[in-house]
Amino acid sequence: MQLSYYPGCTLKTDAKNFEKSALAVLEHLGVSVDELADWYCCGVCFSQTRDNLMQQIAPVRTLVKAKESGNRQLLALCTMCYNTLKRSIEFIKDDAEKMETIHQFMDLETTQFYGNEVDVVDILTLIKQIGLEKLKNSIVKTDAGLKIASYYGCMLLRPKEIAIDSPDDPVIMEEILASAGCENVYFPFRTECCGSYQIVNEPEIVKDRTRKIVGSAVKNGADLMVMLCPLCYFNLDEIQQDIQKEDKSFQTIPVLYITQLLALLMGLKPDIHDFSLHSIDPRPVLKMKGLL
16 A cells, blocks of 8 residues: 655654654555655644635645645644645635635646545554554554553544544544554543643643543553644643642653554564653553563
8 A cells, every 4th residue: 555645844843753653553564655745834723714715725735745646645644734634625625716716826836636636544544444454463562451541632533524533432543452452441531622722822721631631541540641643742741740740649641642552562663762752751651561
């Protein structure tokens, strides 16, 4: 299987361990990804107004490059990038006037994008396409006995037009982890928003969210939390330290990208993980479970 890959900005900086582990997992599963030779920031947040055409130029420009790559599928690892690119397709695909106006601003692109030439895909859906049986057969560390809390957040499940699973009761991460030999821990806050960019202006909101989300995972017996969104990762990893400074009774839990966990279970080289990027060090738990 071969598809194009859009990394976005964060995976080249603060989330390098996400990119490295994800690409290693896909290679191990026989998937070849070609990073787009020319790509742009997606804009991060999808516009909340129907007439904001300017904010669609960046994601549509990237979708034009994806079309020119010749691959039907475009992998977006970052959930915010996935959400923005997917919603941009929905924004223009049935509106010829919007489409034409946006293309008038893209003076460097000669290719027209009509909205149905590229399928933006997330890594969870891609792994299911590859096959859970194939994933299961790739796992070499089958006796770790890990109890995992999967955190979905917002961007893969909302709005419903681009959701990869049920917005209310998703199971795709749990299915993947069960195939990898993990025990799933269900907790009430797995689809709650982490507070997102409120960390900049209203950090107390994010602290409150982190306390509830992490506390719920810990209360239900999880060894680790896994997720896909770099911003959720920052809020639920970094902010745990701030909470613990204020409340010594607060119990922390290590946070991993799900691709890091899968790579460990596959026995792939550990240097792709860069655990120095983690605020809550996962290595004690991973060593205890025989994964390091």
